[in-house]
Amino acid sequence: MGMLRFLKDGSPDNRSAHRGPLGRLENEVMEVLWSRGDSRVQDVVETLNRRLAYTTVMTTLDRLFKKGLLGRRKEDRAFVYSPRFTQPEWQRRRAGELVAGFLAGPQPSRDLLLSCFLEAVGEQDAPLLEELAQKIRAKRKELSRAGG
Amino acid sequence: MDASYLLRLAGLCFASFFLVNAFCGLIALACIPLAIRTAERMEPRAAGRLLLAVRLGPALFGLFVVFALCIPSYLWFEPQATHEDMGLLCAGAGLLGLLAWVLSFTRVVRAVAGSSRYAGRCRCVGRATTIGGTGARMPALAIEHPSALLALCGVFRPTLLVSRAVLETLSPDQMDAALCHERAHWAAHDNLARLLLLLAPDVLFLRGPFRALEGRWARFAEWAADDEAAAGDPFRALALASALVCVAKLGRPPVLALTSSFTSGGLDLEARVERLLRVEQRGPAAHPADSGPRFRVFAGVAALSCAVLVFSASLLPSVMPSIYRLLEDLVR
Numbered sequence: 496m497g498m499l500r501f502l503k504d505g506s507p508d509n510r511s512a513h514r515g516p517l518g519r520l521e522n523e524v525m526e527v528l529w530s531r532g533d534s535r536v537q538d539v540v541e542t543l544n545r546r547l548a549y550t551t552v553m554t555t556l557d558r559l560f561k562k563g564l565l566g567r568r569k570e571d572r573a574f575v576y577s578p579r580f581t582q583p584e585w586q587r588r589r590a591g592e593l594v595a596g597f598l599a600g601p602q603p604s605r606d607l608l609l610s611c612f613l614e615a616v617g618e619q620d621a622p623l624l625e626e627l628a629q630k631i632r633a634k635r636k637e638l639s640r641a642g643g
Numbered sequence: 644m645d646a647s648y649l650l651r652l653a654g655l656c657f658a659s660f661f662l663v664n665a666f667c668g669l670i671a672l673a674c675i676p677l678a679i680r681t682a683e684r685m686e687p688r689a690a691g692r693l694l695l696a697v698r699l700g701p702a703l704f705g706l707f708v709v710f711a712l713c714i715p716s717y718l719w720f721e722p723q724a725t726h727e728d729m730g731l732l733c734a735g736a737g738l739l740g741l742l743a744w745v746l747s748f749t750r751v752v753r754a755v756a757g758s759s760r761y762a763g764r765c766r767c768v769g770r771a772t773t774i775g776g777t778g779a780r781m782p783a784l785a786i787e788h789p790s791a792l793l794a795l796c797g798v799f800r801p802t803l804l805v806s807r808a809v810l811e812t813l814s815p816d817q818m819d820a821a822l823c824h825e826r827a828h829w830a831a832h833d834n835l836a837r838l839l840l841l842l843a844p845d846v847l848f849l850r851g852p853f854r855a856l857e858g859r860w861a862r863f864a865e866w867a868a869d870d871e872a873a874a875g876d877p878f879r880a881l882a883l884a885s886a887l888v889c890v891a892k893l894g895r896p897p898v899l900a901l902t903s904s905f906t907s908g909g910l911d912l913e914a915r916v917e918r919l920l921r922v923e924q925r926g927p928a929a930h931p932a933d934s935g936p937r938f939r940v941f942a943g944v945a946a947l948s949c950a951v952l953v954f955s956a957s958l959l960p961s962v963m964p965s966i967y968r969l970l971e972d973l974v975r
Contacts, residue, residue, distance in 0.1 A: 627884075628888050638881065
């Protein structure tokens with residue numbers, strides 16, 4: 496099935512998309528492609544914020560294609576690259592993989608992840624707890640007044 | 644009795660259970676919105692029982708059909724010497740029924756193991772003590788830990804786990820109110836209800852729709868324990884509300900399946916506190932002593948009626964043969 500898809504659109508299987516973190520240049524190139532859409536190597540070279548050799552960018556694009564993050568087609572003897580995931584899709588995947596990695600690990604790493612989540616949620620609860628405490632104080636005063 | 648005779652019986656039992664559970668479960672699914680609306684107009688304890696009945700009803704009725712009708716009629720009428728192949732429908736439904744039970748038992752085993760492991764660890768590091776003042780005293784396991792732990796752990800012999808941080812933070816009034824809350828969970832066998840909810844097989848492997856119902860049940864169980872601890876006294880309600888906030892400020896306790904945690908992991912905390920602050924407006928809450936025996940009498944009468952009904956039905960000459968014919972159709 497993966498081979499059929501590869502033959503059809505000339506790109507690696509979607510499922511085999513690289514799961515590791517991206518390097519700095521890879522990230523910059525992906526940002527360009529997410530903002531510009533379909534681009535040639537020359538377009539990316541011109542859009543990047545720093546001056547880089549054409550071959551460096553070409554190698555990076557080729558690496559991203561092999562990692563499954565980009566698709567490509569030939570137009571006028573040059574490759575046109577396009578991102579295979581939108582930026583939110585990619586971020587969601589990375590977050591999911593991070594969590595799955597922790598959950599697949601030993602019990603201490605799972606506990607660590609969950610306690611970090613709970614801590615983060617707990618921090619958001621602080622204003623609510625303070626508000627509830629104020630309501631309780633007000634109620635106590637009201638009851639004290641009514642009682643005596 | 645040879646193996647194929649027993650295998651057919653087992654297949655029939657699982658298939659009958661699966662079909663009855665699926666049929667009744669779909670009816671229960673359709674009734675969930677109505678049940679929740681009705682429950683919201685009832686006292687929390689009664690509301691919890693209603694939702695529990697809706698969730699467990701299909702499985703209980705399935706078991707009733709299997710043990711009261713299928714097995715007796717099969718043993719009564721099926722000749723042991725016959726060799727009959729099981730049809731595709733029966734085999735498929737039987738396998739699905741078996742799978743549903745395997746999944747349920749897996750859930751229960753994991754939950755029991757998790758709770759036991761946690762309680763075991765607490766026993767290793769904790770010391771047995773009795774906590775509470777004049778209002779409520781309870782045996783507990785005090786744990787030297789700075790967490791927000793105040794929970795009733797275990798099903799048949801629940802242990803009250805309390806951390807040093809909670810013991811140091813709560814005033815005597817707050818601790819009394821918190822202990823009354825936990826005692827109400829104990830008296831209502833809420834952890835046993837949690838176990839039954841885990842054990843109830845899914846309807847057509849759909850767990851999602853019943854999750855909402857189980858969540859509502861957990862909410863009503865907490866509300867009922869709050870009401871019973873407050874006992875209609877605004878000062879006790881206030882002590883309980885402030886205990887809830889104090890414990891919640893310490894952080895969140897570990898979430899375990901068969902545990903009644905005082906703050907329920909912080910879920911629904913706002914609603915619980917708001918309810919407690921309105922105690923004087925709502926008037927005295929129903930005390931468990933008022934509703935408990937009534938419910939037990941009702942449950943006893945219902946169980947006795949079912950037993951009498953089944954016994955009378957089995958005496959009628961046409962009932963068991965009709966059930967047997969139905970089973971025969973199912974097997975083919």
